[in-house]
Amino acid sequence: MTTTDPVAVEVDGLRMRYGADDVLRGVTFQVRRGEIVALLGPNGAGKTTTIEVLEGFRARSAGRVRVLDADPAHGDERWRSRLGVVLQSWRDHGKWRVRELLAHLGSYYAPYATPASRRPWDTDSLVRAVGLTEHADKKIRTLSGGQRRRLDVAIGLVGGPELLFLDEPTAGLDPQARLEFHRLVERLTGDHRMTILLTTHDLAEAEKLADRILVLSGGRIVADGTAAELSERMAGGDEVRWTLHGRRFTTSTRESTAFVRELFGEHGAA
């Protein structure tokens, strides 16, 4: 495969076990270049674990995984520089100022910039892209939750990645900060043609942001499609049967609605 492969992420039969706990039981999906895909599932479904395997942080128990033409288990520094990762817990930079931290992280990527690669952002354009220009000289610990989250994204973007993983990017944000964050993601995919895989437990957010939704439940992808396709199935439009939390859901509207409520809470209720 070459770097022009239209598939950015390919996961086939991914299994992950923590001791006796079988968290991922054969996860299979693809993300094509330029897509924004939401990995949706309730807390504890294994979303973070999946991202950690894809970014090469965690060794998988079994299965085939390719990310940007490489096996993450053997990804080198150059491969890593093509990925942006925004986790839930990058919180230890309180003493730094925004611009200072981003400039420092940017210097890490300099050796990997080649004429053929996407040109890494300079610090000012990165600060602007995430809407933090007015706050660039503030200490990080003085930022609001929404500003911190945007800084997290800036950290993920420092190297000018081709592929961005966002783990629960709006967790803990108020509605206004959430809206601003959604606009930022739209700009990234629209203006910068970035491929994004994000995780969320919020169906409304997945519908808002993603071209395609993967539903992770019981250690497997139980649905894969656009929001419209999924809601059609949930409304009983075809023969899809759901098995979630050990229960079977057939195609009746009433059961589908109950399923959505159970899995995603009130946001998903029809």
Ligand code: ADP
């Ligand atoms: P999600 O991101 O969907 O909330 P996680 O991937 O964080 O789910 O966790 C999936 C399951 O794996 C949970 O039951 C969690 O307790 C377990 N788990 C996650 N990380 C570890 C770990 N390092 N060791 C043992 N169990 C873990």
